[in-house]
Amino acid sequence: MKDTILVDTYAQIKHGQNGKFRAGVRSSALDLLSLKHKFFGEEKDLKTPRVQFLYFHHIFKDELKNFERLLEFLSKDHIFISHSEAVYRLINDEIDKPYIAWSSDDGIQNNMLAAQALNTYDASCCFYINPASIGLTDVEQIKIFCQEKLEMPPVAFLDWHEVEILLKQGHEIGNHTYKHDMVSKLTQTQFEEDFLKADAVLTEKCGPIRHFAYTYGKFEHFTKPAFDFVMQNGYESCISASRGCHINGQGKLDNNAVFLRRDQIIADWKLSHIKHFLIKGVQELDYASNFLPNSLV
Template identity: 50%
Template structure:
């Protein structure tokens, strides 16, 4: 048993399930067809839309590095890159005067060091949302157990506490992502409160202030209004989802405990046309209501 280092290895792992294999094949075919239909779209004009667009990854494996660099190069032409904190403040202030992008990453995989290196080359700073219990895992067998039970993937290397310090010194941010990649929907509110406080205490001791939280699995059905309120009650400044979307403004000021960032998930190895499609879809669907809590929580 050894750590995987390539996206191809992860895709092969997922392909062991015929259902997953068919789903992946169908997805790629559908997106290729959509890309053909969008071949005459002026994406330079689309990307000029004033907005705050949160993009997030989980990994940048060896075979994703070149493509991720090309993506950053593409996006840098029309966008200003913001830190997670600055991007949230931009939405809260209502002053969205041009196109902004903010990057983040979930789960604390070691390959995020390479992601940070590429981001640094473009002056972009990300927020790395981590699970304290996976930081510093020091053996393949322990990583395999965590990955199998929590992430549905083969063993990968995780960031160490020293790595987090390196990211902070480079100007990146560290955020909380539950202690052990728990599904918050399966926790009681008291259990979740303890989890939030443990995350904040442990991460603060090593990394300084931890203002940001992103919940696992990301869908609005994976979280609740009570859980959202608890995030702010325990001292966090923001609570991010993994629901696709982009943020525009009518100039109104928003309170931090009224706003939930939507984040577009991307995989560094995806075709650039596929990523551009997802971004365009979020831009086309952007509205002021996206800044606020979903109807499903009311």
């Protein structure tokens, strides 16, 4: 049997992608939208006070330059704050500037590269990890986990020593379920067991855990009882991967009612396309986006 080799560049992932035609159409559409923002001077919208959560899965070595360029661009108009501070500012109605809070899902080993770049801006990131994949070294196990849970080619994961280094650098660790199952496909009892198992391991290794990001990230991948369970267990926030950002302006919020939105970033994307997603988030700012969507209530 051919040995499994871990993927360590984004070029390898792109090379293996299906649907190149669709990607091309999408890219052209985004080019047009980016031109529109430029033409109407909409980039100034990025100076709007808000809390915007941005997340990535990976920063491969061939994405690092782009990621550094993105950080440099964003740092001009934004203040990078930790996940916990972002939640605090939202809950306490203290959103007086444009704030960005970084997070990352899945604990891929090249998160260490991302951290290096973030550290140069004193930007804290919340790394949402699955205890089941941390420290995996068996390439066949990695291959299965990546294929079944992450739908990507096999990649290296962080080990617990690296998680400790991230904490020492001032980053946060969040709960992303124990083994990256889709919450909406579990029974409530299965979810509760998985969540508590992840929380117990993470708490033992990293200290108290305050934030939860459910897997896959669309609203339909989560449930209201699961949300309630997370918040009843003393967590401060629960975050999706649905695009959108946050404003308040109406006083303190009950954090058991707040439900967070995030914008995904792939550092390989053109900067103008990433700008488009951010501008769109500002243009669609809505107080109601601070709460559970109707589909989950």
